[in-house]
Amino acid sequence: MRGLLDAAGIYVHVPFCLTRCGYCDFNAYAGLDHLASRYVAALLREAELAAPAWEGEEIVSVFLGGGTPTTLEVADLKALLVRLRASYAVTTDAEVTIEANPDTVDEPKLAGLREAGYSRLSMGAQSFDRSVLAALERVHQPESVVKAFRAARAVGYDNVNLDLIYGAAGETVESWERTLEEAIGLSPEHVSAYALTIEPATALGRQVSRGDTPAPDPDLQAEMFETACGLLGDAGYGHYEVSNWAKPGYECRHNLGYWERRPYVGLGAGAHAYRDGRRWWNVRPPEEYLSMVERGELPVGGSEELEPADAYLEEVFLRLRILQGIPASWVEDGRADPYLESGLLLDDDGNLIPTERGMLLLNELVLGLTAN
């Protein structure tokens, strides 16, 4: 999987959700479903508009994220994939992931998705603890996750990710352990476990700043991280990125593309793209996106050319995140020493790799190693 040095990916953003979760600051909206068919048409159009620039680029992964892509009709999702395959050099064995909210998929829908070519499923489970789900303002119940997961298996999905979030108000280490055990019990191929981050511009962020909800305790989250490392590791999942674990061979090829700084196409409102030291992104508001694409314009909202220092910082922090490590020669003499001594970094034959504790303090490591 690491051999795909220049292979590109396609990210497609679907900004629709049934409800807006309290913690989410993604470009997602509830109540815009009436735009869905226009939006699908726009995605198809944008895919075509953007394609010439990517001619000859081999596409090894497609990722439909959101929002909740499964709010769209299977037929539309199928048409989208057909268009991508027609307009881009998507390899036959490409990893094609779709994010699914447990409440928006049942067996027929999952069967349809699989038949349409979505071979990998990423399910937003978040927690198996009712009170944690409530604190996150998730509307589904733990049973829906189990049900959706079993349905996925029943229709033949053999590459499923469960997303988990830890550290919400009221969650204890014990509750988190139970969530992990439930998740492991389902035996997904991949687990993402994220520490809850409070973003200021969210409902939860406002609650915290008003003092209505306590901010997550970073020490408790650190403990939960360690719990995840222990339980997932014991269950045979490899820790391959700060927040990601997979059974061998099931690492997410698409996400690795971001972290390995491989090129990617971004389609849909607010989607980001990257190639050759340049990052650009689409306009965020769905209506604005729609009207630009409908006028036949590329809906680009902004871009940046990476300066060498930017590229260096990215390379260092991304490589450290995926435990690939950075060559010691990239770091000024002596800068790594305190971290090596305090056990946050390992020197693996001239390559500096964060330890489990180091991963938890990755920002410190990145800043300490690159400070000028």
Added chain:
Amino acid sequence: MGALVDVSHIRNFCIVAHIDHGKSTLADRLLELTHAVADRDMRAQYLDRMDLERERGITIKAQAVRLTHEGYELNLIDTPGHVDFTYEVSRSLEACEGAVLLVDAAQGLEAQTLANFHLARDAGLTIVPALNKIDLPAAEPDQRAKELADLLDRDPDDILRISAKTGEGVEQLLKSVIEHVPAPVGDPEAPLRALVFDSMFDPYRGVIASVRVKDGELPSRARIFLMATGVESDAEEAGVMAPEPLPVDVLGPGEVGYLVTGLKDVHQAKVGDTITLAGKHAATEPLPGYREPKPMVWSGLFPNEGGDYSELRESLDRLKLSDSALSYEPETSQALGFGFRAGFLGLLHMDIVKERLEREFDLELIATAPNVEFHVIRGEETIVVHNPAEMPLPGTYDRVEEPIVFATVITPKEYLGAVLDLCQSRRGELVNTTFLTPERAEVHYMLPLAEIVFDFFDQLKSSTRGYASLDYEPWGYQESDVVRVDVLLHGEPVDAFSTIVHRSKAYPYGKKMTERLRELIPRQLFDVAIQAAIGSKIIARETVKAKRKDVLAKCYGGDITRKRKLLEEQKKGKARLRKVGRVDVPQEAFIAALRADEGAKKK
């Protein structure tokens, strides 16, 4: 103008009053009554010139204004009314023959009034007592008149009753001043001796001195000699404030006015100095009572984060031109950078300087906790310490002496217990307690100045619901078991938090500062010990536990730009940190720790 008034028709007087007892309002009424100011030019608190004075309702600089009434020349000298400026008050009193003792008919005598009354009486002034605010519903003129009469040993009927607000009784007060205050005496033939009772710096005219001619005559243009500073200068103009400046040809004996000295630095014409003529007509003996301004309280002044040291220096240099009591020297703090250690006459003076720097010079300042001057005795040697950093290590000296003040507190008797408790808890020594009236007690205590500098005044006000008043005067130095307490971060002392306190206060201080800093110091990659120590002995300790988590949770969806920007922000924040040993501390943390006290001090 310039016709000399007959000395017998001159009256020089001041008004002695507590803050808010109506001194400035009375001055306004006198200006009106004597038609000194046209109605359309009148404004409240006419004589208080600095914004600060008007806002705080206090007089910082003395003003002298000439009024004319029924053929008399009345010079009203408005004195500062605060304990910090006792010396300035005493010099202003020297310019007068009489004092109106103005007392709020509702509040009664306050400590400050009493202190200034004693100063006035000691200066031989004739006292014209008056109760003000008799129009207030809460006024108790009979009781207050008795209180005043007891103090002055007079008949209660002699106490005038006025309302400066409505003007009632003000004319009678003026008559009483003319009738009772003696005319000045002075020898017009003797060599010139004029007392400087105030000096200010005017950006266009240089140093302008307020003067009282004691002997001889001060011509408008003359080569003058200042006897204390030994400076000669060509004076440019003499005049009187009427109340706007009005040049005169000559100021005769007994007269009060201003002199544009031709000097450029107020330090050359200090309050209390004697002006005479240069050359062979010079007086041989200066007027008595001159004293160098002596700072009582010190504090470090530093530019706020991002502020400019050189700007602070220029501002202090300029401020000093108009404030001869201000002194300062450069100081370097590891925690706060480059700044100054400044000496002040007292806490009010310190607040005024800080506020003027912030207001007039647009600076943002950080001030360290104020401290007093300690004398460290080592054999024959006395080391003067006004910065905790200069305090020698324990065991390297014989003893330390600290300044003691003689404090007067006047309080309603129901708060007497609270006042005694407070003074006792501040290492005070009771001198005596007397009753001005059955309801009001006057308490005298010997108190270490260091205790007053701390937050005594606020405590006094809060424990007496604002009813008690305080005044104090320096008494001298006394041996004391004071120690320097250092605050250490991971073993490194943080200079800004070193302080000198009595041993009994060392632990509370250490505990307070270590706890406060524990809240303010960001977590590091290792446990940080925050300790308070006397020498090598640790007296309090807190720990900032090592941080365990600092990582972006999610990093997918392709928006790498945002993650990188977050890291760059964090990096910029890190670059602003100050290093104390291995510990990175944002300057805001130091400032917040210092400000916590300041916040508690605001009324």
